[in-house]
Amino acid sequence: MGFVFYDTETTGTNTSFDQILQFAAIRTDDDLNELDRFEIRCRLMPHIVPSPGALCVTRISMEQITDPALPSHYEMMCEIRAKLAAWSPCIFTGWNTLGFDEHLLRQALYQSLHSPYLTNTGGNSRIDILKIAQAASVLVPDAIAVPIGDKGKPTFRLDRLAPANGFNHLNAHDALADVEATIHVARLIRDNAPGLWADAIRLADKASVAALLDAEPCFILTESFYNLPYQFALTKIGHEPGNAGTLLALNLAIDVEQLRAMTDEELAARLARSPKPVRRIRTNAAPTLQPSSEYSHFDGIAADDLRERALLIQADTEFCARLIRLSAKPDWPASEFVEEQIYSGFVSRADEHRMLEFHRAPWKDRPAIVGGFGDARLIALGRRLIYEHRPDLLPENSRAKIAAKIAERMVGGGNGKAAWTTIADAQAEAVARMEQCNVNDADILAGVLRYLASRLPPPVEMAVLS
Known part of the structure; x- marks a missing residue:
């Protein structure tokens, strides 16, 4: 391979x-x-x-x-x-x-x-x-x-x-x-x-990850946070609701009896606090996993004791279901920005065929293909591509709308700080860096400032935005 x-x-x-x-x-x-x-x-x-x-x-x-x-x-x-x-x-x-x-x-x-x-x-x-x-x-x-x-x-x-x-x-x-x-x-x-x-190559396959977690009541996960490695002895309790590719596992070093005694409100608060009792494992992200049997002891606990704890927890299906329910991520409102809608559903088979047709077609035929998409995300992205490469193929009102959106994106229109870098953000960063930079950086920063000044929307275009 x-x-x-x-x-x-x-x-x-x-x-x-x-x-x-x-x-x-x-x-x-x-x-x-x-x-x-x-x-x-x-x-x-x-x-x-x-x-x-x-x-x-x-x-x-x-x-x-x-x-x-x-x-x-x-x-x-x-x-x-x-x-x-x-x-x-x-x-x-x-x-x-x-x-x-x-x-x-x-x-x-x-x-x-x-x-x-x-x-x-x-x-x-x-x-x-x-x-x-x-x-x-x-x-x-x-x-x-x-x-x-x-x-x-x-x-x-x-x-x-x-x-x-x-x-x-x-x-x-x-x-x-x-x-x-x-x-x-x-x-x-x-x-x-x-x-x-060899383990890393084997666990690049999500089916191998799932098989290991199904076969091993207790396993060791190695992860790093801020360049510091951490290890956790875990047992699988189930899948994240609505996401079969993410497994949930309970940290066996946590006092399970204390968790059981909590009310739902108390348990939800504890699950959200670090160190988190329940960890998420993405099966397609090549996690570093080992069976606990490869250790005689882990964190001062004998491997046999860890395995016994794991089996008792897995047998308590009601408790596992409660942990899964209270670990669920909140439903965030859908983003208004097409970039952040990338995971808002899969593209239909019909639109997949239209995407292939888009790439094969000459530019003059692409506006009609974009208009045939059933997915609003693809329509927005397709029109943006046409605007960048052949704006003359778009109706005048469509060109004006896209130009206004780009102008708004550049200046960060709307309430609050924009999620992306705006002209003002970049200008402030460039000026701050100019105060303590070397000659090479100064040339780059000066070029950035010249470019940003040239991209400031003219007053007439800004009037369209208001």
């Missing part, structure tokens, strides 16, 4: 409202030998305001991301989708991909009218080398060197950890260089912690 290691450089850290500027990937065989590589950049989308800090980190200037010679974001995503589909099936991975890049990639596919689930469907699965490295630091401490950061604590930043383990990472925060660094770390883990590596 092999692997696809990938990385992105972006306009910021908001996985719903920022965009990919650079994408790089290397395909390897099962032994992590390189087979192929791919890299592409794109220009800034009209409705996106980049974070000045993000551009300074990645050393990308406004002149670069507004270069008309670069492909558009849509054109880039069509190439990325074609390449990744050609490399499938495989295991997709990278450094913090499940925590960050995967969300940007899904959004980019979705906003380009492609299926967002390419990396975990069609025989594909996912792991995250950062998560495996963090697990290795506690399970196989000698597998990799974990450097100490500026605050005197262990750091798993790739630009620190890769050099500490022998990788010459001179071009950190370039997507392709970061992919090469990630493969270097992955090879070290494979060689120095072969059992952990």
Whole structure:
């Protein structure tokens, strides 16, 4: 099957409202030998305001991301989708991909009218080398060197950890260089912690995760928070309501009798407080799991005692059902923004066919295809794509509405702080950074400020918004 290691450089850290500027990937065989590589950049989308800090980190200037010679974001995503589909099936991975890049990639596919689930469907699965490295630091401490950061604590930043383990990472925060660094770390883990590596590959398959949790009354979960690894002895109590891909498990170190004695109100409050008694395990997110039988003791408790506790809890189906009911996440109102509607239901089979037709058709035929979508999200995204590439194909009133929405997005119209970066946000950040930056950053920041000044909507356009 092999692997696809990938990385992105972006306009910021908001996985719903920022965009990919650079994408790089290397395909390897099962032994992590390189087979192929791919890299592409794109220009800034009209409705996106980049974070000045993000551009300074990645050393990308406004002149670069507004270069008309670069492909558009849509054109880039069509190439990325074609390449990744050609490399499938495989295991997709990278450094913090499940925590960050995967969300940007899904959004980019979705906003380009492609299926967002390419990396975990069609025989594909996912792991995250950062998560495996963090697990290795506690399970196989000698597998990799974990450097100490500026605050005197262990750091798993790739630009620190890769050099500490022998990788010459001179071009950190370039997507392709970061992919090469990630493969270097992955090879070290494979060689120095072969059992952990094999488990990670096996548990990339969500069916294997579910099978382990069904077979083992008690298991150990290893997770990291703020670069610190934590382990929990857990027992499965059921599935999250309405989400078969997320399992709920009770922490066996918690005083269960105390939980049983609580009223529903008291128990709900305790379940919401850290350390949380019930933990969520996403079966398709390659969790780090081990049977408790691999431990003689855990946290001062004999493995046999943990197993006995687990069996007693699982036998109390009424208590488990109560925990599941009171652990349910609240129903949040649907977002008004199309980006945040990505998980608001699957696209119909008919609309899937229309999406394929959209990509095959010339631009002149695409407005009619977009008008035939049954899903309002696809209509909004499709019209936005047409506005960016061929606005002349839209009726004048549609162009005016989209232009007004973009202007409103840029200035953050509405009450309260916008969920995305606005012109005012970026200006304030750039000015603040100018006060204490080096010469290279100063050039990037000056370019950002010039660009932002040019994008301020004219008074007549602002009148449309009011």
